[in-house]
Amino acid sequence: xxxxxxxxxxxxxxxxxxxxxxxxxxxxxxxxxxxxxxxxxxxxxxxxxxxxxxxxxxxxxxxxxxxxxxxxxxxxxxxxxxxxxxxxxxxxxxxxxxxxxxxxxxxxxxxxxxxxxxxxxxxxxxxxxxxxxxxxxxxxxxxxxxxxxxxxxxxxxxxxxxxxxxxxxxxxxxxxxxxxxxxxxxxxxxxxxxxxxxxxxxxxxxxxxx
DNA sequence: CAATAGATCATCT
DNA sequence: GATGATCTATTGC
Numbered sequence: 001x002x003x004x005x006x007x008x009x010x011x012x013x014x015x016x017x018x019x020x021x022x023x024x025x026x027x028x029x030x031x032x033x034x035x036x037x038x039x040x041x042x043x044x045x046x047x048x049x050x051x052x053x054x055x056x057x058x059x060x061x062x063x064x065x066x067x068x069x070x071x072x073x074x075x076x077x078x079x080x081x082x083x084x085x086x087x088x089x090x091x092x093x094x095x096x097x098x099x100x101x102x103x104x105x106x107x108x109x110x111x112x113x114x115x116x117x118x119x120x121x122x123x124x125x126x127x128x129x130x131x132x133x134x135x136x137x138x139x140x141x142x143x144x145x146x147x148x149x150x151x152x153x154x155x156x157x158x159x160x161x162x163x164x165x166x167x168x169x170x171x172x173x174x175x176x177x178x179x180x181x182x183x184x185x186x187x188x189x190x191x192x193x194x195x196x197x198x199x200x201x202x203x204x205x206x207x208x209x210x
Numbered sequence: 211c212a213a214t215a216g217a218t219c220a221t222c223t
Numbered sequence: 224g225a226t227g228a229t230c231t232a233t234t235g236c
Contacts, residue, residue: 060228062228069228071221071228074221074222077221077222078221079220079222093221094221095219095227095228095229096217096218096227096229096230097217097218097219097220097227097229098218098219098230099229101228101229103228116228135231145229146228147229147230148229148230187228188228189227189228190227190228191227
């Protein structure tokens with residue numbers, strides 16, 4: 001069964017069960033590595049929350065105190081606490097008075113690297129995603145942006161600090177991952193370090209933002 | 211199409 | 224008090 005068929009057979013429970021049967025939960029060791037490696041390797045992995053699931057097709061690395069575009073540039077504050085915690089946890093923050101953004105904490109404990117999840121290909125629970133994002137005109141627009149994907153999957157700050165290896169927010173890897181062409185470029189929407197090539201995406205994928 | 215404005219609030223100076 | 228890891232609607236070509 002291809003991803004296309006999985007998405008089209010959008011009966012939430014069916015698609016979800018099929019994904020779980022063919023994948024395993026990413027272990028914490030995956031995240032306990034250099035942030036750039038985690039950002040690149042997270043492409044193609046599957047995010048699961050409730051009845052919804054999506055394949056990660058775009059992500060960005062935020063390095064830490066030497067990266068002016070990163071929240072951790074200011075050092076350890078109440079907000080950046082989870083960035084300094086153990087890897088494999090979610091960092092969810094609120095921005096522009098309206099949107100939530102989802103990150104995965106990388107690097108060993110004490111080192112504040114993280115990966116911003118920017119876009120997903122919807123795989124399960126499409127009906128629920130459409131209800132949460134009635135403005136989306138096509139399946140590709142359901143989760144093709146950092147604010148869109150959190151809306152579509154019902155992710156809020158309540159999940160800040162959640163363990164990605166235990167749920168309710170999970171990241172899974174298919175045992176037979178389809179290959180793809182890797183795209184690299186500068187991060188989107190940042191003023192500082194605007195030329196650093198820390199954005200990774202699946203080249204040619206319709207769900208990539210912009 | 212591209213450019214722009216508005217919504218709206220947690221966080222840090 | 225300003226800013227921002229965004230999205231949408233609207234305007235103008």
